[in-house]
Amino acid sequence: MPRSHAALWRDPALPHVESRRACQSRACYKAHSHPTFSIGAVDAGVSHFTGAGDGQQRLTPGTLVMVPARRVHACNPEPGQAWSYQMLHVAADWLAQLRLESGLGGAGPGEPARICREPAVYRQFCELNGALFSSASIAEKDAALIAFLGDLDFSAHAPLAAAPALGASALSGLLAHIEGQDPAQLNLDALARKAGLGRYQLIRAFRAATGFTPHAYLLNARVNRGRQLLGEGQPLAEVAYRLGFADQSHFQRVFKAHVGVTPGQYRGN
Known part of the structure; x- marks a missing residue:
């Protein structure tokens, strides 16, 4: 028991x-x-x-x-x-x-x-x-909380309105801004102000346009870049540093969650 x-x-x-x-x-x-x-x-x-x-x-x-x-x-x-x-x-x-x-x-x-x-x-x-x-x-946890509470049906009566649309230029600007951020420092408040939306509305609009929340998009982009660098034979610690992860172990956890193998296994070592 x-x-x-x-x-x-x-x-x-x-x-x-x-x-x-x-x-x-x-x-x-x-x-x-x-x-x-x-x-x-x-x-x-x-x-x-x-x-x-x-x-x-x-x-x-x-x-x-x-x-x-x-x-x-x-x-x-x-x-x-x-x-x-x-x-x-x-x-x-x-x-x-x-x-x-x-x-x-x-x-x-x-x-x-x-x-x-x-x-x-x-x-x-x-x-x-x-x-x-x-x-x-901390940023990932706060974004996950905002997304869950925004999606939650508090009243059980009113249907959730359609997600606001992000225009092509607005989406392109957000993607460029996100991809230039440190994963640990991505600021949802700043992104929402940039898009002229509330935090939850930004998450919904971004998720509707890309299939990801902003934080998930950034991590996915980092992992894809990591695949490329590892394929070029870059050392694991150097790849983790270049991608903006706090340390090598954090990079390994995120990479394995996305790819299914560790960075070392992916590189073939």
């Missing part, structure tokens, strides 16, 4: 978000509220949730619950049983500003929680949390 354990992620560089993972937990919680907008996900076991406005709900693996700030709620495992879950907390004022600049609505403080049983949303949430707990850069 897996041991009970928990892990907390937070970073002073991203003070508006923190996340927690718990495995095989038997902890029980009294009714409470948070000053943050919170998203919980059940990974294993069964829990019972109150706070969605219509009595107690039974949550099975793959279920998400979205809890507005200051909404009283409780979520506990079945008596005598353990469960595994993830919990993300986002500062309510930061989220409100993100939704406002993107022209999106949101769940107001104290409104009922919303339960989501869509497998795709659960998978996207797990990918986001995986990124937060990973060694990805």
